Amino acid sequence: MRNILLTTAAVGLAATPALAEISDGVVKIGILNDQSGVYADFGGKYSYEAARMAVEDFGGKVLDAPIEVVTADHQNKPDIASNIARQWYDTEQVDSIMELTTSSVALAVQALSKEKNKVTITTGAATTELTGAQCSPLGFHWAYDTHALAVGTGGALVEAGGDSWFFLTADYAFGYSLEEQTANFVKEKGGQVVGSVRHPLATTDYSSFLLQAQSSGAKVIGLANAGMDTQNAIKQASEFGITQGGQKLAALLFTIAEVHGLGLDAAQGLNLTESFYWNRTPESAEFGKRFKERTGVMPNMVHAGTYSAVTQYLKAIEAAGTDETEAVAAKLHELPVSDVFTQNGKVAANGRMISDVYLMEVKKPDEVTEDWDYYKVVATIPGDQAYLDPAESGCPLVK
Numbered sequence: 001m002r003n004i005l006l007t008t009a010a011v012g013l014a015a016t017p018a019l020a021e022i023s024d025g026v027v028k029i030g031i032l033n034d035q036s037g038v039y040a041d042f043g044g045k046y047s048y049e050a051a052r053m054a055v056e057d058f059g060g061k062v063l064d065a066p067i068e069v070v071t072a073d074h075q076n077k078p079d080i081a082s083n084i085a086r087q088w089y090d091t092e093q094v095d096s097i098m099e100l101t102t103s104s105v106a107l108a109v110q111a112l113s114k115e116k117n118k119v120t121i122t123t124g125a126a127t128t129e130l131t132g133a134q135c136s137p138l139g140f141h142w143a144y145d146t147h148a149l150a151v152g153t154g155g156a157l158v159e160a161g162g163d164s165w166f167f168l169t170a171d172y173a174f175g176y177s178l179e180e181q182t183a184n185f186v187k188e189k190g191g192q193v194v195g196s197v198r199h200p201l202a203t204t205d206y207s208s209f210l211l212q213a214q215s216s217g218a219k220v221i222g223l224a225n226a227g228m229d230t231q232n233a234i235k236q237a238s239e240f241g242i243t244q245g246g247q248k249l250a251a252l253l254f255t256i257a258e259v260h261g262l263g264l265d266a267a268q269g270l271n272l273t274e275s276f277y278w279n280r281t282p283e284s285a286e287f288g289k290r291f292k293e294r295t296g297v298m299p300n301m302v303h304a305g306t307y308s309a310v311t312q313y314l315k316a317i318e319a320a321g322t323d324e325t326e327a328v329a330a331k332l333h334e335l336p337v338s339d340v341f342t343q344n345g346k347v348a349a350n351g352r353m354i355s356d357v358y359l360m361e362v363k364k365p366d367e368v369t370e371d372w373d374y375y376k377v378v379a380t381i382p383g384d385q386a387y388l389d390p391a392e393s394g395c396p397l398v399k
Contacts, residue, residue, distance in 0.1 A: 021322045022065035030094045033101040033124055035073035038227035041257040043101045043124040047306040049295050054310035062314045078108040085109045089116045098309050103127035110139040117325050123305035131352040135395035138329050140351040143305030144275050148357045148386040152273030153250050154185035156359040156379040166218035167196035168209050170225035178252050179224040194218050206236045214242055226253045231262050238266040255300035259374050270362040276301040276341055277375050287340040298372040308341035350395035354383035
């Protein structure tokens with residue numbers, strides 16, 4: 001377990017004698033994610049702080065038991081993630097693991113957690129398999145998934161006039177899936193796909209790919225990639241004057257954290273989908289400003305989703321009167337979700353938390369009125385439209 005970042009924060013009072021309702025006399029939540037790689041800003045230490053903030057806002061205790069949050073860096077490697085999760089469960093009495101950026105990691109830890117009879121709530125990974133063929137009665141998926149991104153950025157953007165698309169796609173399974181799902185929604189809404197090109201992972205020179213996209217004449221260039229690949233493609237598209245020429249860029253997995261890192265000069269006009277925006281409601285703005293005071297950044301959907309997931313887990317323990325796994329999982333399925341992340345969330349039979357998502361457009365620099373005021377909400381996609389019908393998800397738990 002060398003070279004793995006592992007820290008612990010105790011929030012609330014010191015451990016008390018074991019309580020009848022709470023195993024080990026303490027509720028311990030693990031935030032497991034990428035804290036040193038390409039997704040470090042996407043989730044990372046900021047998701048850890050979101051979890052701690054949720055515990056503090058809850059009062060630091062549940063059923064009179066103190067709450068602890070532990071965190072570790074899985075380095076985007078399923079084997080490392082599984083080893084950490086196993087250690088947490090077997091020797092450190094962790095009750096639930098959350099965040100789980102990177103789909104391969106989330107699937108591995110969700111499967112292990114089912115074996116160990118523990119709840120997972122994924123907020124950082126995208127794959128619909130978590131609530132599809134590989135669903136678990138103890139596994140929950142919060143914040144977003146590839147289906148919601150495809151509906152939001154694909155379907156809604158066509159309705160807004162972007163009816164011809166060219167895809168610039170990362171040449172691996174995640175990119176193929178994102179392109180395929182988005183293309184399906186483009187066509188379903190009456191749009192057309194005029195072409196696509198695939199680039200190797202971690203490409204630094206996008207010039208030939210962007211020239212093909214530019215010459216296609218497509219109204220929208222869909223970026224079916226993530227992390228630094230997306231940032232580099234957007235930066236070079238700006239240098240080519242692509243958006244200035246009237247074509248739109250659609251980042252299929254991009255958040256306000258990456259927009260901030262890229263800068264408005266390069267990101268302006270970009271379309272993307274998030275399920276949370278700090279400046280959308282008075283409640284989300286108040287939360288966003290508190291989060292920024294604490295971390296120096298505004299929360300994206302992963303950070304706010306982690307806050308929501310931790311809060312809902314604690315509400316479920318409170319409602320169940322115990323931290324016993326099956327009882328808590330039952331309450332997670334039963335309770336409505338209403339907090340700073342969403343006011344109308346619900347958990348489906350396959351573990352998918354269903355809430356509205358938003359098609360965003362990144363503002364031009366002269367449209368920004370305050371720090372981090374980066375988005376215009378172009379369209380709201382109701383949760384029941386954004387996410388797969390549980391009956392069609394492939395989850396064997398859904399009758």
